[in-house]
Amino acid sequence: MPGTEPFTTLNLDLEHVSTVDRAADELRRAVFDGELESGTPLREVAIADSLGVSRPTVREALGVLVGEGLATREPNRGVSVATPDPDSIHDVCRARLVLEIAGVRCWPEADEEQRDTVREALTALIEAADTQASYQVLNERHLAFHLSLVGLAGSPRLEAMAMNLYAELRLALAQVDRARQNAPDQAGSHTLLVRLLESGDIPATVAELERHLAGAEVAILERLHLQA
Template structure:
C-alpha cells in the first residue's frame, strides 16, 4: 500500500476521503461515530456503501474493535444496516417504510398543530425556538447533519404541542427513520433558505390563530416532503 498524506496506508477505498481526526482515547468511539455520521450526511458515503472495518480503522487511525462498536451505534441509529455474511453498509431508505412513516408523522404533527390553542406557553415557545435555531444554522452554513437535525427539531416541536411525552417519543422514532432520506433530499435540493421560509409560514399562521390554515399547509408540506424522498429514490409517489 502507498502511504497517503495523513501518514496512514492507502487502501484505495471510498474511505480514503475521510479526514483523519485527532481522537482522544476516552471518546474515540464517539468521534468515529461523529465522523462517519458526517460523511453519510454530507454524501461522502452513499446509500449501500460497504463499511469495512479494516479500511475504516486504517483511514481513521483507530482499532478494529473501536470501528466495530461505532458501526453498531450507526446501525442502532438506522444510518447503517448489518446483513448476515455481508457485513455493514450505509442504509438505503425503503420506499414502503418511507410511506408508512410519513403517514404516522403526519398524524402526530397535525395533532400537535391542531392543539395549538390549548398548548402551553412553553410548548409554543419550543416551536419558535426550534425555528430560530434552524434559521441560524442555515445562515451559518451548517453541515447537512446539523441542518437535518434542526429541521426535524421543528417538526418534533409541532408534536410537542400535544403535551404528550409518549407522542413526542413516537414522533422522534418516526423522524429517526426519515433522517437519512431527508438528508439526501436536502443535499439534492440545496434549498435550505426556502425551507426556513416554509416553516416560518407555518409558525406565522399558528401565531395568527389560523390553525386550520396551518394544518392544511403542514399537510401539504409533509406530502411534498414525502414525494421528494420517493423521487430521490427513483420512484413516483403513486407507486
C-alpha cells in the same frame, strides 16, 4: 480485496477521549455529506485504517450508526450505509402527518413553554440555513422543529413515537436536502407554519402542514427513484 481500501475522505484528528463517539460522529458526517452513499459497505479494516483507531472501536461506532438507522447490519454481509425503502418512507410520512397535526391542533391549549420550544426550534433552523451549516446540522434542526410540533400535544409517548419515525427519515431527508440545496426555502416554509400558528388559524396551519409534508414525501420518493 475489494472494499478494504481506506476511505480517503474520513479524518479523525481527535483526542483519544470518547473515541467511539468521535468515530461515530465522523462516519455520521460522511454519510450526511454524501461521501458515503447509500449501500456503501462499511468495512471495519478500511475504516480503522482511515481513522487510525482499532477495529473494536470501529465496530462500536458502526453499532451506533445501526442503532440510529443510518446503517444496516446483515448476516454474512456486514454493515453498510442504509438504503431507504420507498414503502417504508410512505408509511412513515403518513404516520408523521397524523402526529404533527395532532400537535398543531393543541396549539391553543399549549402552555407558553411548549410554544417557545417551537419558536426556538424555528430560530435554530433559520440560523443553520443562514450560516450554511452542514447537512447533518440542518437535518437535526429540521427534524427538531417537526418534533416540537408533536410536543405541543404534551405527550411524551407521542414524542417518542415521532423520534422513532424521524430516525427512519433522516438519511432520506439528507439526500433530498443535498440534491435541492434549498435550505433558505425550507426555513421560509417552516416560518410560514409558525406564523399561521401564531395567528391562531389552526385550519390554515393544518392545510399548510399537509402541503408541506406531502411535498417532502414526493421529493424523497423522487430522489430514491433517481438513485435506483
